Amino acid sequence: MSSLLLAVVGISIFLLGYRYYAKFIAEKIYKIDSNFTTPAHKYKDGIDFVPTNRFVLWGHHYSSVAGAAPIVGPAIAVYWGWVPAVIWVLLGTVFAAGVHDFGALVLSVRNKGQSVGTIANKLIGHRAKILFLFIILILVLMVNAVFAWVIANLFVNFPASVLSIFIQIPLAIWIGYAVYKKSRSMLLPSIVALAFMYGAAVLASRFEFLQIDLVKWFGGEETTVMFGLNGVSMAFFVWIIVLMVYVYFASTLPVWKLLQPRDYINSHQLVLGLVILYLGVLFTNPTITAPAVNSGADISMWPLLFITIACGAISGFHGLVASGTSSKQLDKETDAKFVGYLGAVGEGMLALLAIIAVTTFFATGADFSAAYNSFAAASAGGLGNFIGGAGVLASGVGIPAYIASTIVAVIVISFAATSLDTSVRLMRYIISELGTEYKIPALTKAHVATSIAVGTSAMLVLLPEGPNGFGSGGYLLWPLFGTSNQLLAGITLLLVSIWLKKQGRNFMPTFIPMVFVLFMTVWAMGKQVIFDWSGAGTADTNILLFVFGALILGFALWIVAEAFKVLSQKQDPSDMDRIA
Amino acid sequence: MTEAKWSFKRLIELYDEILSHNHKTEIKRELRDEDDLFLLLCFSELLGIPNPVSYYTLELYPSILEKFHDWHLRMGMEKSPLEGIRCC
Numbered sequence: 240m241s242s243l244l245l246a247v248v249g250i251s252i253f254l255l256g257y258r259y260y261a262k263f264i265a266e267k268i269y270k271i272d273s274n275f276t277t278p279a280h281k282y283k284d285g286i287d288f289v290p291t292n293r294f295v296l297w298g299h300h301y302s303s304v305a306g307a308a309p310i311v312g313p314a315i316a317v318y319w320g321w322v323p324a325v326i327w328v329l330l331g332t333v334f335a336a337g338v339h340d341f342g343a344l345v346l347s348v349r350n351k352g353q354s355v356g357t358i359a360n361k362l363i364g365h366r367a368k369i370l371f372l373f374i375i376l377i378l379v380l381m382v383n384a385v386f387a388w389v390i391a392n393l394f395v396n397f398p399a400s401v402l403s404i405f406i407q408i409p410l411a412i413w414i415g416y417a418v419y420k421k422s423r424s425m426l427l428p429s430i431v432a433l434a435f436m437y438g439a440a441v442l443a444s445r446f447e448f449l450q451i452d453l454v455k456w457f458g459g460e461e462t463t464v465m466f467g468l469n470g471v472s473m474a475f476f477v478w479i480i481v482l483m484v485y486v487y488f489a490s491t492l493p494v495w496k497l498l499q500p501r502d503y504i505n506s507h508q509l510v511l512g513l514v515i516l517y518l519g520v521l522f523t524n525p526t527i528t529a530p531a532v533n534s535g536a537d538i539s540m541w542p543l544l545f546i547t548i549a550c551g552a553i554s555g556f557h558g559l560v561a562s563g564t565s566s567k568q569l570d571k572e573t574d575a576k577f578v579g580y581l582g583a584v585g586e587g588m589l590a591l592l593a594i595i596a597v598t599t600f601f602a603t604g605a606d607f608s609a610a611y612n613s614f615a616a617a618s619a620g621g622l623g624n625f626i627g628g629a630g631v632l633a634s635g636v637g638i639p640a641y642i643a644s645t646i647v648a649v650i651v652i653s654f655a656a657t658s659l660d661t662s663v664r665l666m667r668y669i670i671s672e673l674g675t676e677y678k679i680p681a682l683t684k685a686h687v688a689t690s691i692a693v694g695t696s697a698m699l700v701l702l703p704e705g706p707n708g709f710g711s712g713g714y715l716l717w718p719l720f721g722t723s724n725q726l727l728a729g730i731t732l733l734l735v736s737i738w739l740k741k742q743g744r745n746f747m748p749t750f751i752p753m754v755f756v757l758f759m760t761v762w763a764m765g766k767q768v769i770f771d772w773s774g775a776g777t778a779d780t781n782i783l784l785f786v787f788g789a790l791i792l793g794f795a796l797w798i799v800a801e802a803f804k805v806l807s808q809k810q811d812p813s814d815m816d817r818i819a
Numbered sequence: 820m821t822e823a824k825w826s827f828k829r830l831i832e833l834y835d836e837i838l839s840h841n842h843k844t845e846i847k848r849e850l851r852d853e854d855d856l857f858l859l860l861c862f863s864e865l866l867g868i869p870n871p872v873s874y875y876t877l878e879l880y881p882s883i884l885e886k887f888h889d890w891h892l893r894m895g896m897e898k899s900p901l902e903g904i905r906c907c
Binding site for chain 2: 285286287289291292294295296297298299302303418419424425426429493494495499500502503506507510564
């Protein structure tokens with residue numbers, strides 16, 4: 240199968256979805272109105288509420304939601320063959336993610352630009368707000384653990400990328416100051432910074448002494464370094480501790496000092512990466528060697544596929560961005576279709592690219608099957624295969640593959656690091672909010688909340704044992720990340736459905752995806768908690784995964800109960816005023 | 820948005836605008852917070868709110884003393900007109 244054909248078909252389906260399905264949703268379901276006064280105009284304050292050009296807003300929205308997750312998920316999920324993964328990405332984006340992101344944006348615009356959490360409080364009640372806070376708490380905890388593992392894993396496997404990542408930090412701080420104190424434009428300095436980073440990546444790929452290879456320094460896999468840890472375990476341990484210390488500072492500094500200038504550099508990387516890799520597909524048109532469907536899978540794709548690819552098919556995190564910032568800046572309500580739906584499409588395109596890179600990487604189907612011989616092997620090695628595959632695609636535009644791999648590793652680590660920063664910061668806010676809610680004033684202190692966030696995340700990522708020992712099993716948490724992300728999407732879709740029902744409209748376009756994601760989550764967690772993690776099945780007990788899985792399952796059932804209760808109520812006319 | 824002519828320059832501007840959008844908001848927020856604090860420090864006592872910084876600004880007393888002395892002499896007052904300031 241030609242990958243170019245797959246890319247063309249995929250992108251065409253996305254665009255048809257936008258042209259027809261999004262139009263239908265906009266006109267018949269959400270009934271968006273270009274004359275509606277959006278919060279950006281009504282509460283204009285020049286800072287949070289600013290009417291913004293839709294192209295600018297889309298770009299900003301997209302770069303906020305795009306990260307490493309739509310790459311990691313598909314790179315693992317091709318284990319079941321590329322066809323199921325592609326179908327889920329395409330249908331998920333068109334019928335679930337697009338409607339979800341677009342819906343979150345419209346719901347928030349119609350509710351004074353408030354966030355999903357506040358709207359949950361208003362539509363369902365205080366209980367829903369607490370549920371919502373706990374779901375986000377568990378999601379960000381999973382993000383912290385998973386992305387800390389992703390970065391540590393890439394540092395271990397691509398030692399040439401380490402230098403560039405550490406160079407980025409002082410460069411970003413310098414840009415932050417230059418812009419803040421001297422109000423310079425960020426464009427030129429950030430391109431210079433990027434040039435430095437890639438320069439370092441090229442040099443480190445060529446000269447081994449520039450590679451920070453902890454595994455080698457600790458004497459490799461065979462040596463015991465200390466506490467009975469071998470070189471690889473020790474490298475994981477050190478990198479995770481370094482990352483946690485870094486993220487403590489990064490998440491307590493003002494955002495303009497480090498986080499945003501880094502985001503700015505990373506946005507260049509996102510654009511550059513997408514352009515180079517899609518051009519690579521166009522020029523080289525590599526053949527997809529991976530099998531279309533894996534008939535010998537050791538674990539069924541039902542329901543695991545649907546939680547393995549969360550971002551890229553549907554992701555609750557988008558609802559947070561849509562209702563948190565984008566909704567406050569929408570110039571016209573009709574722009575919501577462009578920003579929300581196409582934001583989801585952008586994420587879908589990234590996922591599609593990840594699938595292409597991985598499935599074209601191996602010379603033959605047998606090589607692919609050897610690398611993806613079990614779900615555990617797929618989970619541990621998926622991202623490395625993506626980087627290898629992306630390196631080959633980039634060589635299509637004339638970049639040597641070994642340099643391209645380092646640069647792609649730098650790009651993925653940068654994305655993951657931004658996700659990590661943001662989510663530790665988010666976790667700190669949520670811990671503070673829970674502290675206020677339950678009257679524990681100590682939790683509202685920034686450093687107490689950050690210490691708890693960093694401490695629990697570090698414990699969570701270090702606990703699972705993988706094939707390489709201590710700390711290398713972080714990928715086991717990936718399904719938990721997927722399900723908590725789907726739960727968040729489920730609750731947003733529920734809120735949009737309730738809103739539509741109260742307006743007396745057809746709420747099936749949001750209700751059906753909600754049922755689908757919640758059903759898959761309950762199925763996956765129910766199955767894994769009972770048979771894989773509790774010790775009742777053939778596998779050994781895994782307390783950590785059992786506890787978190789059971790928690791997520793409990794939350795999912797809670798949402799189902801709330802949904803059933805609210806949606807089965809007769810319409811109360813007095814509610815109309817509350818929501819309109 | 821007025822449909823400007825598509826040019827490379829315009830494209831770069833749009834790109835820059837997209838990327839710096841978030842950052843500009845945060846800078847504005849930071850400057851607004853600074854401004855709020857400054858206003859509060861300057862005018863809180865006018866509004867009847869005890870000024871939390873006067874305790875620290877007391878340290879400036881010695882450095883302002885000489886200038887104050889020069890000022891009241893210039894103004895034709897032999898002795899300090901304010902009870903709180905005893906320069907002479």
